[in-house]
Amino acid sequence: MKGYTAYALAVLGLWTVATVRGWDFGAEKRGFIPQNVRQAAGGYRSFNYWRGGK
Amino acid sequence: MCEHCGTAVARRGADLANYGKVAALIPTPSVLQLGLEGDYEGAPPFRLVGRLQLDYGAGTWDEWLMAFSDESWAWLSEAQGRFHYMGQAALPPLPRFDQIQPGQTVDLGPPGTYVVAEVRTARFASARGELPFAVAPGSELHYADLSGPKGELATIDYGTGLGAEALYVGSEVTLDQLGFSALPDAEDRATRVGGDDLKCPQCSGPLEVRAPDQAQRIGCPYCGSLLDATRDLAVLEALARPQLDPWIPLGSKGRFGESEYAVIGVMERSVTVEEVRYPWTEYLLYKPGSAFRWLVEAKGHWSFVEPLAAGFIGDRWGEPTYEERKFSHFQSGTAIVDHVLGEFYWAVARGEQTQTDDYVAPPRMLSKEASESEINWSLGTYVEPDAVWKAFRLEGSPPQRQGVGPHQPSPFGDSKQVFMRALLAVAALVVLYLGFLAVAARTVHRESVRVPAAAAPGAPEAATFAGPFEVPADSNLQVNVEAPVSNSWLYLEGALINDETGAVDEFDVEVSYYTGVDSDGSWSEGGTSSTRYIPAVPAGRYTLRLAPQWETGRAPSSYDVTVRNRVPRFYHLFLAVLALMAWPALRLWRYFRFETERWSESDHPWVESSNDGDDSEDE
Numbered sequence: 015m016k017g018y019t020a021y022a023l024a025v026l027g028l029w030t031v032a033t034v035r036g037w038d039f040g041a042e043k044r045g046f047i048p049q050n051v052r053q054a055a056g057g058y059r060s061f062n063y064w065r066g067g068k
Numbered sequence: 069m070c071e072h073c074g075t076a077v078a079r080r081g082a083d084l085a086n087y088g089k090v091a092a093l094i095p096t097p098s099v100l101q102l103g104l105e106g107d108y109e110g111a112p113p114f115r116l117v118g119r120l121q122l123d124y125g126a127g128t129w130d131e132w133l134m135a136f137s138d139e140s141w142a143w144l145s146e147a148q149g150r151f152h153y154m155g156q157a158a159l160p161p162l163p164r165f166d167q168i169q170p171g172q173t174v175d176l177g178p179p180g181t182y183v184v185a186e187v188r189t190a191r192f193a194s195a196r197g198e199l200p201f202a203v204a205p206g207s208e209l210h211y212a213d214l215s216g217p218k219g220e221l222a223t224i225d226y227g228t229g230l231g232a233e234a235l236y237v238g239s240e241v242t243l244d245q246l247g248f249s250a251l252p253d254a255e256d257r258a259t260r261v262g263g264d265d266l267k268c269p270q271c272s273g274p275l276e277v278r279a280p281d282q283a284q285r286i287g288c289p290y291c292g293s294l295l296d297a298t299r300d301l302a303v304l305e306a307l308a309r310p311q312l313d314p315w316i317p318l319g320s321k322g323r324f325g326e327s328e329y330a331v332i333g334v335m336e337r338s339v340t341v342e343e344v345r346y347p348w349t350e351y352l353l354y355k356p357g358s359a360f361r362w363l364v365e366a367k368g369h370w371s372f373v374e375p376l377a378a379g380f381i382g383d384r385w386g387e388p389t390y391e392e393r394k395f396s397h398f399q400s401g402t403a404i405v406d407h408v409l410g411e412f413y414w415a416v417a418r419g420e421q422t423q424t425d426d427y428v429a430p431p432r433m434l435s436k437e438a439s440e441s442e443i444n445w446s447l448g449t450y451v452e453p454d455a456v457w458k459a460f461r462l463e464g465s466p467p468q469r470q471g472v473g474p475h476q477p478s479p480f481g482d483s484k485q486v487f488m489r490a491l492l493a494v495a496a497l498v499v500l501y502l503g504f505l506a507v508a509a510r511t512v513h514r515e516s517v518r519v520p521a522a523a524a525p526g527a528p529e530a531a532t533f534a535g536p537f538e539v540p541a542d543s544n545l546q547v548n549v550e551a552p553v554s555n556s557w558l559y560l561e562g563a564l565i566n567d568e569t570g571a572v573d574e575f576d577v578e579v580s581y582y583t584g585v586d587s588d589g590s591w592s593e594g595g596t597s598s599t600r601y602i603p604a605v606p607a608g609r610y611t612l613r614l615a616p617q618w619e620t621g622r623a624p625s626s627y628d629v630t631v632r633n634r635v636p637r638f639y640h641l642f643l644a645v646l647a648l649m650a651w652p653a654l655r656l657w658r659y660f661r662f663e664t665e666r667w668s669e670s671d672h673p674w675v676e677s678s679n680d681g682d683d684s685e686d687e
Contacts, residue, residue, distance in 0.1 A: 018486050018651055022493040029497065029644040033504055033636045036544025038603030045572040047565065 098146055099243070099251055100132055102197045107247035108153065112137040116144070118197035122190040122209065126415035127284045133198060141200060143236060144246070148413050150359055151243065152221055154236035162224055162232040165210045170443040171378075174214060174224075179237045182214035182222050183378040186442035203228065213442075215379035268293060276319060277411060278332045279354045285416045287333070287408035289318060294408060294418065312336050312407040315365065315467065316351055322363075322460035324372055324451075329353035329361060331460075333410035339401030339424065346401075346669075352412060360413060363456065364448060368466065369473030370456045371433065371448035378445050381434070388427050388434050390447065395427035395434045398474050398670045403437070426474060433475040450475050472666040480659035483652065490652040494645050504636040512545075513537035513631040519558075519616055519623050526617040534612040534629050536567055543634040545605050547612070550597040551579040551627035558624055561615040562600070566608050575600045579627070601637065 031037075104116045118133030129147035136142070142155040160177035165187075168174070172184045192207045203209065210226035216237075225234040243251060266275040273290030277283055283297040314334040316322075321330050333352035338345050348366035350373075355361075362373035382389035387397060405420040427434040431450035436443060450473060453466030469476075515534045523530035539545065551558045557580035564573040577600050583592040612629065664674045 015482055015486060015489070018489060018655075021651055022490065022648055025644055025647045026493065026497060026500070029640060030500060032640060033500075034508075034634065035542055036604045036634065038544065038601065038637065038640075042574065045574065047570045047572055 105249045118199045121194040123193040124188050124190040153241045154238035157235045157237040159235050165226040165230045168212050182216045185215045185378045186213040188441050215377040217379050283411040285412045289409050318410045320460045329355045333412045336407040337403045368469035370451040372451050373446050373448040376445040376447045393429050395429045398426040398428045400425045428475045430475045431477040478662050483655045483659040487652040493648045501636050501641045509635045511632050516628050518626045531615040536611045541607050545602040546632045546635040548599045548630040549577045551624045553581045555582050556619045556622040559617040563613040565611050573602045
């Protein structure tokens with residue numbers, strides 16, 4: 015009984031932390047766009063292009 | 069009874085009637101004697117003025133007549149080292165002797181409703197002193213013993229006829245309660261009932277009699293002969309050496325609770341069900357001045373058994389209760405005595421049969437043993453084998469347990485409580501989920517995005533941007549897209565870009581909605597909104613890049629994007645519920661396996677065995 019209580023508290027705790035932090039299964043690897051690409055004018059996927067396309 | 073010539077005389081007015089000679093008293097080493105004075109529970113002082121010995125065929129007991137100073141009287145019954153005070157009660161209408169039977173309930177009037185435990189005829193064996201009735205020695209007296217609701221006892225005295233002549237009601241008492249003035253002290257009493265060294269008349273083997281005041285029968289441990297302990301060890305049955313090798317030797321002493329008991333007798337009994345014999349071993353435990361107890365072993369499972377008055381047994385939906393707990397019927401059968409060793413307080417005989425009914429409520433078992441003339445209830449409590457070995461300081465290990473004992477406590481017995489706790493945990497989880505949904509989840513951005521009319525679907529020029537917006541804390545993001553599509557679709561390649569670090573999370577969303585009518589009627593598929601989640605997004609400033617594609621010629625003019633953070637996932641809730649229920653489910657499964665095995669050898673198996681199925685197929 016005590017064992018289950020500890021287990022249930024652990025499950026509830028894990029669920030709460032996962033929900034607060036936004037953890038999920040199978041999350042895709044996060045990519046990065048280098049700063050020079052973002053700031054290069056006119057290039058597809060450059061940050062300035064995206065901003066200008068709005 | 070004339071103390072000089074042993075003649076029974078009865079007073080008839082002023083005359084005395086001669087009833088003939090009375091046999092000598094059967095030697096029972098009672099600590100009581102005529103003339104003893106006592107004081108019982110504030111009643112007037114009394115004196116023992118008469119002693120009556122009755123023989124019911126399988127044993128003898130003493131009835132002592134207590135004469136109180138106010139000229140009233142009562143009986144003090146002495147059997148197997150136990151004493152019962154039985155006072156006279158008003159005689160209500162009672163069933164005749166030939167109409168009363170064991171198990172029947174009888175309304176005794178003010179004392180209450182009692183259960184008939186025993187209906188017998190006893191022979192007036194011997195007597196001394198004064199008796200309150202005129203019965204010739206050797207007469208047969210009819211009586212019924214009854215058990216009341218709180219351990220009270222009653223005896224209906226039918227005398228030599230069939231109609232009730234007297235009613236006695238009382239309870240078990242101790243010698244200390246009776247306040248005798250001149251009893252031998254405890255040490256003397258122990259000496260009086262101590263062991264006598266005797267020899268078996270059949271094989272001359274030494275017999276150590278440990279309860280000479282109680283023994284009716286002795287099974288010789290050397291030659292197996294059954295001896296009558298009340299008639300100078302007359303051989304009742306000469307047998308081959310018994311095929312009984314008890315785990316606990318005769319004479320062993322063991323402590324259970326506060327009491328130390330000696331094993332004075334061992335018997336093997338069995339029931340046979342569908343040609344399969346199920347034996348068990350019973351160890352008779354003796355403690356001077358106390359009721360006998362039993363230690364019962366079957367297939368390595370042990371039980372400490374105490375006698376129980378029928379009046380303690382209740383009834384709920386046809387099954388017995390004891391101390392408010394219902395017991396479930398386990399098995400019924402005809403138990404047969406197969407082997408006996410040592411001493412027994414009744415006239416046991418090999419082949420003796422009784423009808424048994426066992427009811428279980430682990431760790432306890434109620435057993436009813438019924439014959440034509442009596443019903444006996446006993447309460448067994450499961451004892452761990454190691455505890456038996458420890459109590460008797462036995463060497464080696466106890467026999468391996470086979471299967472599950474009828475009243476063996478289940479290690480999964482608290483499964484229902486665990487299950488209830490799991491339901492509570494699930495309820496707490498649902499409350500947390502709804503709380504997150506209502507309080508923690510926040511909309512961080514909402515925007516209506518125009519689809520460039522001139523761009524081709526999927527072309528870089530069609531890409532648009534939403535934001536920037538702030539994500540206030542590390543959390544997940546929910547991106548919801550709502551588009552006015554009808555029998556068309558909108559597909560978005562999305563990227564969540566952290567303006568400060570350049571980190572990109574890519575995702576896609578498709579919104580499609582189709583409706584129509586066919587031979588089955590109207591139908592629809594999809595919807596006008598769709599949602600994606602981006603996990604573990606660090607706090608920061610973000611922009612959404614959205615590159616739309618659409619069915620050529622059916623581009624929606626715009627679509628709405630809503631971004632929320634810290635949104636609880638429903639499937640996480642589902643997984644957590646699974647995790648919370650997995651433990652009790654596994655435990656419940658093991659509980660059912662354990663119980664299935666327990667009940668497999670009962671009259672009510674939970675699952676029919678495969679053998680049963682095979683048998684029926686063979687037939």
